[in-house]
Amino acid sequence: MFSSEAVRPSKSGISRWNLEVIIGNGLARVGEWVLKTLEELGQITLFTASTIAWLFRRRPAVGTLWSTFFQVGVRSMPVVALTGLFVGMVLAVQSYAQFQRVGMETWLGAVINMAVIRELGPVLAAVMLAGRVGSAMAAELGTMRVTEQIDALTVMGTNPIHYLVVPRFLACLLMIPVLSIVADFMGVMGGYLYSVGILGIDAHHYVQNSAEYIKSFDVLAGIAKTFFFGAAIALIACYQGFNCRPGAAGVGQAATAAFVIAFVVILILDLALGIVIERVYLSLWPEGRKLL
């Protein structure tokens, strides 16, 4: 590594030698970053592979599984429902003025419900899960790492991935579709209640137009996406917890990283899955989606 003295430019400007040192240092840093990232990716891949292997190798204890399902699913229900409800209402508020100008208020339902069912419901459920459950998982496992509880499991001949990760992975994987359905339902209800109850849009046409544009494919595609989100949230959170740095600061960083990384991954996955789902749709219905 080059010394910090060497990279300092001379008073007369940056000499050629100094420039070479600066470029060399820069390249070394980039190389270091690439290596570190590749190493991290390799570790995440091994962690994922190990989790999937343990998923099939031995069933987790029913007691552990139920309590994790309860924590992940039931405890997240109120916040997901509330978020869905308000998002539906906010969409109605924001879109109403535009639709009213062209006299298409009754089409509001189609727009709100499409947005909620295809995108916002699944993504919001995933984001809420990442925030509420993912960071808590990372903090809990991080604390277990720091206090050597994970090592204690290992020395007692119990695989920590089987005991700690598999139940959390299963809970996220299987509960997030339920949460997504709740978010969808509440979003649809929020949009309906605000549009019909407060904005005075005709209920019959609102529902009829909505039904015309929302296919069961959209509902299923939205739910299908959540399996990927759930798996990503659990794996990222557990990985961050397992690889937590020592001390309280390490636990805090693990919790924050678990949420931030999961959030970014959810958005990337949403885009990628959105493209795939659209292709699937077009292959099934080549005429494409109906225009408003």
Next chain:
Amino acid sequence: MSDPSSIHPSPAGGEIAIDCKRGLNEPSPLVPLGPILRLEQIWVRFGQRVVLRDITLEIARQESVAIIGESGCGKTVLLKTMIGLIRPSLGRVIFDGIDLATLTEPQLAQVRTRFGFVFQQAALFDSLTVGENVAFPLRHHTAKSDREIRQIVLARLAEVGLPPRVANQYPAQLSGGMRKRVGLARALALGPEIVLYDEPTTGLDPIMSDVINELIISTRRHHPVTTVVVTHDMRTAQKVADRLIMLYPVERLRPDEPQILYDGPTNQVEAAMDPRVVQFVRGEARERLLELQEAQDP
């Protein structure tokens, strides 16, 4: 590879020896032939930092060994290497004729059930009660009924001087000394052949340290176990161990110097030729004396 629960050693020590489904009080079928644990030219590196350099040592069955040395010299790393928690960068760890590096993860997990490990901060599971903590290895590695498990749990707790009511408490409700005792009870639950203690008296007052030392001695008396204690507390080392191994930080060694500065009987450590050993022993003794004086006259 054959079923890990039924692998036995050849008398020559070449093939493997695991019998994890033994009854709790059954003695090991492999009694005193050779060492129970052998470390051969162990190197452990974390990135660029070498923590253990060319460590070779043997621990005999039912022997009691203390590994001493100042903070950061690699004592805990050595202990965790013994049980396969840390894989050495180079060298072999051989437990009862089995090279741990040749085992698959499930086989290694089976071998680990023959170890007991007492962590520095006890490492009890916060979400489980004391009773559930002690029962944990029994539930995961035996087919015992709930009644049998409860009996064993209470017996182990009594052995470490804890009343039955403690079984229903959570670790957060216990003092540091009590937590360590529970940690020891949990380590003994499966009837291990070797118990590894990581800084068992750290963070405890001199009186509680003595209680833990007595427990280590009484555990040896009541169970045919090999004991390895990592400590920087000379009082503990001298009290519980027959043999002392002193490690020195690699970064302060010359390239040709061995990392083990002393490996010999505990009662002869004062006569060690290396001034660093003598300095450590006397320094620690002085510190303990000051601690005792402070405890008596706060």
